[in-house]
Amino acid sequence: xxxxxxxxxxxxxxxxxxQALEKAGVLLxxxxxxxxxxxxxxxxxxxxxxxxxxxxxxGVVGQPVLKNPNQTVHQAVREGVQQVCLACA
Numbered sequence: 001x002x003x004x005x006x007x008x009x010x011x012x013x014x015x016x017x018x019q020a021l022e023k024a025g026v027l028l029x030x031x032x033x034x035x036x037x038x039x040x041x042x043x044x045x046x047x048x049x050x051x052x053x054x055x056x057x058x059g060v061v062g063q064p065v066l067k068n069p070n071q072t073v074h075q076a077v078r079e080g081v082q083q084v085c086l087a088c089a
Contacts, residue, residue: 021065028064031057031072033080039063050074 010016021027039056040048053073057066066072 018067026065027067029067029072031064031066031076033076033083036073036076037080050077053077 010019018027036053037043040053042048050070050073054069057063057069057073
């Protein structure tokens, strides 16, 4: 990984890591409802709690890193319900 001069100027470690992840394209602000449905295997499970969905992005290696997992998952569920992609119990 190449470190940009902007990242070197980061004032905190958090800021440095955030900039490095953004530059690598793995720090996301939103996730598509279809991706959440596929990742949470909602076709196989009758229901998945929001905390389980959050854990997919905070505790599973290889998943994208979300800037705000709680808010991002909540928004994806809302969009999915509106699109009739996800059902809400």
